[in-house]
Amino acid sequence: MMGLFSRRRKPAADTGGLGETLIALRLDDGDVAPVHSTVVVFNAAGHARRLAAGKVTCEQGEMAFCFHPGPYTVDVLPFASAPEWGLRLRFVVDTANPRVSRQRFDLYLYSETAGRLELAGFASAAEMALQAELAQGALELPPCTTLEEWHAFRAGLNQLMYTRYGVTVDDCVPVDLGDQIDYATILQHRAREAAVAERARLAAEAAPPDQAATMPPRASNAETSVATNTQRHEATTTAFASSAPPSAAALPVPESATPPPADAATADAADAAAIAAVHAHAADAHTRAATDDRAANAHTRAATGARAADARALRRLFLELPALSGELRILNLPEGLPLFQQHQTMLLRLHMAALNVNTMPSLAWAAPDQPLPAADQTGRAAQTMIAQTALDEAWSLLARLQLAAPQQWPSLMDEADRICTNLETGLSLRRTPHIERTEPSL
Secondary structure, X not given: OHHHHOOOOOOOOOOOOEOOOEEEEEEOOOOEOOOOOEEEEEOOOOOEEEEEOOEOOOOOOOEEEEEOOOOEEEEEOOOOOOOOXXXXXXXXXXXXXXXXXXXXXHHHHHHHOOOEEEHHHHHHHHHHHHHHHHHHOOOOOOOOXXXXXXXXXXXXXXXXXXXXXXXXXXXXXXXXXXXXXXXXXXXXXXXXXXXXXXXXXXXXXXXXXXXXXXXXXXOOXXXXXXXXXXXXXXXXXXXXXXXXXXOHHHOOOOOOOOOOOHHHHHHHHHHHHHHXXXXXXXXXXXXXXXXXXXXXXXXXXXXXXXXXXXXXHHHHHHHHHHHHHHHHHOOOOOOOHHHHHHHHHXXXXXXXXXXXXXXXXXXXXXXXXXXXXXXXXXXXHHHHHHHHHHHHHHHHHHXXXXXXXXXXXXXXXXXXXXXXXXXXXXXXXXXXXXXXXXXXXX
């Protein structure tokens, strides 16, 4: 009986693979961080402090992560169209920099990591960031026939990885992945992903939210049976009522020698046609009802995914925009008043964008008493994704500004203007109130 009231011990966190296939994971109060790892504790305001490995003690509202500094080795593809050639990166998580109040890797853990940061997932994120930089021309990877070209690329890659993720690249060498990459499988995987995305888009556009109101209601089995009997009775009555009564001259003829009247055959045909029409209508109603259910489920799944993506993107914008503005503010600017004014304007626009994020209305409501339809929620969430993409581009722009020569600043400030415009546009359309569509009239 005493065992019924015993307190069960919480299972310990699974730290297997930490430092090999696992970079970081979240710990609860009372867990023990492995040796050679570092503990990062975040309070309710998001401020972090690093502790040595050991037993984790969290106060009210705090959360803790532990990470292993590495080193880690991953293979990334700089160009998606050439998967047989890649780069082998060897990187580490640096110790805390005393010159900054918040470490970039700590912010990455708090902002973009749900519970576990796997090495494979981090490699995929780094690969997409590198491919985006190369595709936009922000980072150049020439044939590198000279050491100067290779060192220029290495410097840009190192700065990108440190500014975006807070890790330092120790080594980077080209590697032939021809014996590890199956190009046919990659193409099949890409085609499958494209097909799934296309089906999801078609399912979302197939039935508008108000289509259910225009569809006929689903007929139950009892209603179908009653309708069938009623229509059979009406069809039979109509068929027999249209026939003329027999004349007196026909009375002496024996009934056994008289063939069945043509009206009886007409009545049977009408009866069968009525039954077939009712069954066809019922089957059509069930088909439309099943289509409505599938469309409704697709809209529900799309709305649920949109709400989750919107929440994650707004959280990233809320946490990272102030840190990004702080890093941009302490840059060493070249001489010149116009460049200083452009820099101050960029900072002001980022501050206003952060204020816009902090006061962003809920996704699920168009007004305090009016829920927002699922299709409009998906549309608003898409605008949040545009703002999140602009945030990622702003981090890469910061990496380029930190290495830029004075003559490169004007073009980079033009790029900053484009990024701020995309950020403001995405946030503005995310905030746009719901307005019913009205057709133009004379």
